[in-house]
Amino acid sequence: MSLSYRKLAAAWALTLAFTLSYEAMAVSSSVSTSSSSSSSSSSSSGASGKLFEITDTQYDEAVKLLGNYIKIDTTNPPGNEKLGALYLQSVLKDNGIESQVFDSAKDRAIVIGRLKGTGKKKAVILLSHIDVVPAQASDWKYPPFAAEIHDGELWGRGTLDMKGMGIMELAAMLAIKKSGKVLDRDIIFIATPDEEVGGTYGAEWFAKNKKELVKDAEYLLNEGYSIESYNKSGNSDGQAKYWGVDYAEKSVLWLSLTANGLAGHASMPMSNSANNRLIKALTKIADNPPKMTLLPAAKEFFQSIAPFEASPLKELYADIEKTAKAPTKETEETLAVDKLKYSMLRNTVSITVMKAGYKTNVIPAQAYAELDCRLLPGVTPDQFVAEVKKTIADSSIDVKIIEWEKGDPSPYDNDMFRAIKEANKAEGATAPVVPVVVPWFTDSHWFRELGIHSYGFEPIEVDADHLATMHGKDERIPLAAFRRGINRLVRILTAL
Structure with a gap:
């Protein structure tokens, strides 16, 4: 149920009270500099030659921010992300960073903040989404919106997807501001609603209605791939196989297949019925992958x-x-x-929808199916449709395009990749930084369409156990990895 304005204000007041559930924590006004790595995080040199590392107090403040953010239930549907947007705006305001909130629909909003740089280089966007998928509390070990900490991990819906990343981005931005260092690029922080169900009221709305606010942006960091680690509980040691940075998302192509024929009594089978011909076509598709x-x-x-x-x-x-x-x-x-x-x-094909018939003893005149196809960069829909038709080898099957979402790639030999590699090298990491194509769609594609080089990279170690909790039960983030993630983002931004 959507909130009225009065209820919205009351609910917002409650979010401010969330901080009472944590010990009072002072906010540090500077970023410590060190010539060596600490036990919990490593340092990296920025353009000025100084070594950036957040303080213990700043880390504690970031944990508090994440806990407060998790406690704001932004389950989508219905969303109610305006509560989250207002919370993030309050943090930006308290830290002297200019920001705006835009309503994209009732109780749904986008927040954007900008930390000014020298302007010598184009801006970089830190993107995240406010909404989360539903969580069935009875299935969880700890309540999904209580933000409880157990065994060095903060539990809650959105800790990995993707409120945790949003707070890492925000904390890195605040750390740079408090250091007094002015970067060559503006840092633009954007948090959107509605990503989990397509982005109509989020990134899509922003790209269509407020794109002038990012016309000076060159790069964007968003959710996507992460640092793949060995499957060790908690990732406290941070051992990684590689740092994966997705530079492209597969294009989405949805197809329909329709077979038409004669209807008849089921007591008199027809070998060339619509059902039989469609089944044969789908079998060929399943047995002959691209x-x-x-x-x-x-x-x-x-x-x-x-x-x-x-x-x-x-x-x-x-x-x-x-x-x-x-x-x-x-x-x-x-x-x-x-x-x-x-x-x-x-390229991949999944048979997702099949429809035919209305009565057990009637052979239907039509059979219908839908395919979800994910195409590698450079493959056009016409090319793939031709491949499907060749595979089924039945001209009587009507193949049509239902939907096409192009996943344009971004370059992976540029300042962004070099900055990530520099952050990796500063840690003495043996894990390589590698370009990745992902099969899913994120909000990044809306910004790629604006000409902004967009990349998916979550700078924390994620093992198979934790990855399984995203959109599942018991989602949680190891706080040691969370701290390393903030430090890595600071290093990437200062090297960019």
Whole structure:
């Protein structure tokens, strides 16, 4: 149920009271400088040669901010993200950063803040979304909106997707401001609603109605890939396989397949019925997936991570050109275990909708199906439709495009990647920084359409156990990783 203005104000007052549940924490006015790494985080040199690292007090303040933010229930639907936007704006205001809140719909809002730089270089955007997916409290070990801390982890819906990232971005921005350092770029902080159900009232609305506010932006950091770690509980040691930065999202192509034929009594089967022909077509699609395609970025990715994998993946990744060119059935099965990495090697098709018939003893005159296809950069919808038609080899099946969302790639040899690599190098990390193509869509694509080079990178270690909690139960973030994430963002921004 949507909130009235009075209820909204009352609910907002409650969010301010959330801070009472935490010990009072002083906000540090500076960023400590050090020539060596601490036990909890490493340092990195910025353009000025100084070493940036947040203080213990700033870390405590960031944990408090995240706890308050998690306690604001922005489950989408219905959203009610304006509460979150107002909370973030209050933090920006308290720290002397100019900001604006825009209503995109009732009780839904976008907040944008800007930390001024010298203007020598174009701005960088730190993007996050305010809304979260639903959480069934009875399934959770701890309440999903209580922000409880247990065993060094903060529990709650949105800690990973993606309020945790939003607060890391905000904390990094505040740390730079409090240091007194003026960067060559403005930092633009944007938090949007509605990402979890398409972004109509969030990033899409902003890109269509307020794009002039980011016309000077060159780069954007958003959710996406992360630092893949070895599967160790809590990630307290921070051991990583690689730092994955997604520079592109697969294009989304939805297709419909329709077979028409004669209706008849089910007691007299027809071999060429609409149902039979559609089933044959779908079987061919399922049995003949698109061939592997090795993009230059994918080649770099697999060869870079090969040394950190166990056999047989180690060998398959090391010689990925040969692997992709002539894969055996056994090879395909081995690669397919890791669906995310496997998706970087081919276009994919999932049969998602099937409709036919209305009565058990009637052969229907029409059968219908829908496909969800995810295409690698450079593949057009017409090219893929032609491939589907060739696969089914039945001209009587009508294939139509339902929806097409293009996933334009961003360059991955530029200042942003160099800044991330510099932050990686400063830690003495052995894990490589690698470009990634992801099969999902994020809000980044709205900004890529504005000509802004956009990247998905969450600077924390995420293992398989924690990854499984996103959109699931018991979502939580290891606070040691959270602290490292803030430090890494500071280092990236100062190196950019």
